[in-house]
Amino acid sequence: MNVREAPGDCYVVDLSGEIDVYTSPKVKDAIGELIDRGVYNLVINLQKVRYIDSTGLGVLIGCLKRVREHGGSVNLVCTNPQIRKIFDITGLVKIFGIFEAEDVAMKALV
């Protein structure tokens, strides 16, 4: 996992590999620390994520819920059709902004 500061009071979180019941608590803690520091506008880049399950989705939902309490937002970058399918069938496409390019996801935050 990698965190980058981006223009416009926004941070980009790059996730990679497999986000499952074992790895998602680490992701939750890392994003939670960012939010604790007052970062409420996030782009989470899932382009290098090979696999995500409901615990990973839970972390993203929890993160969105927290930043929205502060008027912030979370956009996702996702190009993997298998990952995108999970967002489609769970209906999460309706609550997350999901984009194919990082710059578009960042612009859509503001």
Place this chain on the structure above:
Amino acid sequence: MNQAVTESVPELVELRIPARPEWVALARLAAATVANRMRFSIEDIEDVKLAVAEACTAVIQHEGHGEFIVLACAALTDALRVRVYDAGRHGMPAEGRGMNFDEARIAGLGVFLIRTLMDEVRYDVHPQLGTDLLMVKRLPDLST
């Protein structure tokens, strides 16, 4: 004759893993390998992987689950039948430590995914005996 007998008997693959998050990836990989040998499409293999992982996660998240998770994959001629259940000594549910609302909602999401991705699902949860999931993914009928 022997060949006919072999064809009618499902090939069984069983795996027993500690009921801990770090072992779920192995169950996922094992189920994917069986599905791959059965010539499921890549998309169907991904569905099986996710359903098996969600089943293992359901076991682990159940208070007082057994020490082990058993994954049993039966390669039938027309389908993959997967059973995931917990076994071994069961722990005691912690006093007053149920799932909170958000945890319960995510667990519900896992079961929803299993039901969506697999063709047949039977899901039993028993307070003392634990979790028992039976799932079937059918091979596409290529004859039609």
